[in-house]
Structures are given as structure tokens and as C-alpha cells.
Amino acid sequence: MRYELLGPLRVRHEEQSHSLSAPKVETTLATLLIGGGRAVTKEQLVTELWGDRPPRRASAAVHVYISQLRKFLAGAGDTEGGAIVTRPLGYELRLGGAGWDVAEFKEAMRTGRGLRSAGRHEEALESLERASSLIRGPVLDGVAEGPVLTAFTAWAEEERLQCLELSVEARTALGRHREVIGLLCTLTAQYPLRESFYRQLMLVLYRSERQAEALQVYRSAQRVLRAELGLEPHRSLRRLHQAILTSDRMLDLPAAS
Incomplete structure (x- = not known):
């Protein structure tokens, strides 16, 4: 079973x-x-x-x-x-x-995070893709109303988004940044208040020689955050914006050792 x-x-x-x-x-x-x-x-x-x-x-x-x-x-x-x-x-x-798919998902995420921290990005990506494949659609759609099921669906959604973030980071570390531009464009539209997706999109656009578009993403994020929350982008996003403006070499993909 x-x-x-x-x-x-x-x-x-x-x-x-x-x-x-x-x-x-x-x-x-x-x-x-x-x-x-x-x-x-x-x-x-x-x-x-x-x-x-x-x-x-x-x-x-x-x-x-x-x-x-x-x-x-x-x-x-x-x-x-x-x-x-x-x-x-x-x-x-x-x-x-x-x-139980939830136990398998947790294990795949734990392994993926550990491999990513160790710099083993190819293996991390394999584990994260395994985790992502276990999510078949909306979790408990139309069923979750009580506190236990509601908390579980919130956890599952947050873990799903973290899995996407980590997968993008792994691909970016492997130099596969062009592969994730379309995905990140979709994610920033679906989750306009999640700054990490803007940050990732700005970086992969910059590394794809699309500096102007990367700067436009920052302006879009700034506009949304001001309108929705009355806030400026987080300092990590502001630092990335400044680094892109000055073509900081720290943004370049590290050379393979």
C-alpha cells in the first residue's frame, strides 16, 4: 500500500x-x-x-x-x-x-538541501526534482478546513515553493540559468510578494546578457512592494540591483575548479 x-x-x-x-x-x-x-x-x-x-x-x-x-x-x-x-x-x-509520499518528499528535500550546502549541485538537483515530482497538484483541495489540515496545506505549499527556489539555485550554480528564465517569469507573476523569485530572475537575466531586463525586474518588484505593502525591497534585492548597475564581477558564474 x-x-x-x-x-x-x-x-x-x-x-x-x-x-x-x-x-x-x-x-x-x-x-x-x-x-x-x-x-x-x-x-x-x-x-x-x-x-x-x-x-x-x-x-x-x-x-x-x-x-x-x-x-x-x-x-x-x-x-x-x-x-x-x-x-x-x-x-x-x-x-x-x-x-507515504509526504515522508518521501521530506527525505528528498532534506537530501537536496544537504547536497546543495555541500556544493554538489548536480546531485542536489536530482533529489529536488524527485521531491517536486511527488507533488501531483493542489494538496487537499476543497478538503482542508480544520486547523490541522489547513496548517498542513500551508506547509506543503511553502515547501513546494522552497523546492522550486532550491532547484533554480542548483541550475544557476551549474550554469543552466537560461533554462529557468521562463519559470521565474511565471513565478514572479504568480507570487508577486515573494522577493526571492525576483532576485533569482534578476541574476539569471544578468548572466544571460540581459542586463536591462534584469533592472526592469527590480523596478517591477519595487513598484509592487510599494503598492501592496508600502515597503521597499529587502536589502538583498537592493544590493543585487546595485551590483547589476555596476556590472559587479561577483555576479559572474564562478569558474569551474
Whole structure:
């Protein structure tokens, strides 16, 4: 079995994909998965399912959803019925030998960051591309309403953006800056308040002999930040702007040793 949460929630077994059609049962499974092998209390499940306005028989409804979830998992590969364990205060989802894309993503990101810090950019890029490939689309789209699922979706989105940033840095360090210009143009449009994407775009444009366009990106960032937040760009962006104006040789790609 394999649980996949980085996109539409599904469970895979022997090349077959199983998805839940009942939103409440899907929310229950997602909450247990995010629990990471720890017991999730009935109160936590009630909050994720109904917020601060639960029905009068919420506890009984949770019991029904757990029963439905057990049946679903049995059909998805949990033939021994041991995935969901009842605890004194709630329920625990035991992964056992099952795979989980979130754990794989975290490991790939951890490896990628470590390799990048060690200057092993080609290997770092491979690991980061592996992490990126695990994200299949919007995480828990239309499902996340309670605090646990909302926090998880926010974490997943931030990690996805960091993965993109690190991948761009790795490609830039390898001299593959022209490959990421289109991507960064899209990202600055989608995330106009994220200054790191402006910084990366300015650098790769400069290294692609497009100095004027790099300076235009800075002016665009400055205009957006002033209009939206009443702020000037961060000092790192201002320093890069000045370095581009003076064609600082520190911006050149370091020669291979």
C-alpha cells in the first residue's frame, strides 16, 4: 500500500489507485495521516470535520466514518485490517510497511538541501526534482478546513515553493540559468510578494546578457512592494540591483575548479 497526500488524496495498491468519494471520510483519513503515527483524539477529528459547530451526535458520526474508512482501506490493500487502531482517546493510523509520499518528499528535500550546502549541485538537483515530482497538484483541495489540515496545506505549499527556489539555485550554480528564465517569469507573476523569485530572475537575466531586463525586474518588484505593502525591497534585492548597475564581477558564474 501507498498513501498519497501531496495532491488529490488517494491510496495505491498493486498499480491500482483508490480514492474516497465521501468528503468527511476523506477528511478523516487525511487527519489521521498527518497525525504521523500518533493517536488523534476524537475531539481533534470533530474539529477538523465540523469546526466549532459540530452536530449533536458528532462522536457517533466519527465512529461511522472510521468504520467506513476501515472498509475502504481493506479494499485498498489493508487485508488484515490493522491500519487503523482504536486508542483510549481516539484513533491511530499505522503505516507499517506502507509507503507515504509526504515522508518521501521530506527525505528528498532534506537530501537536496544537504547536497546543495555541500556544493554538489548536480546531485542536489536530482533529489529536488524527485521531491517536486511527488507533488501531483493542489494538496487537499476543497478538503482542508480544520486547523490541522489547513496548517498542513500551508506547509506543503511553502515547501513546494522552497523546492522550486532550491532547484533554480542548483541550475544557476551549474550554469543552466537560461533554462529557468521562463519559470521565474511565471513565478514572479504568480507570487508577486515573494522577493526571492525576483532576485533569482534578476541574476539569471544578468548572466544571460540581459542586463536591462534584469533592472526592469527590480523596478517591477519595487513598484509592487510599494503598492501592496508600502515597503521597499529587502536589502538583498537592493544590493543585487546595485551590483547589476555596476556590472559587479561577483555576479559572474564562478569558474569551474
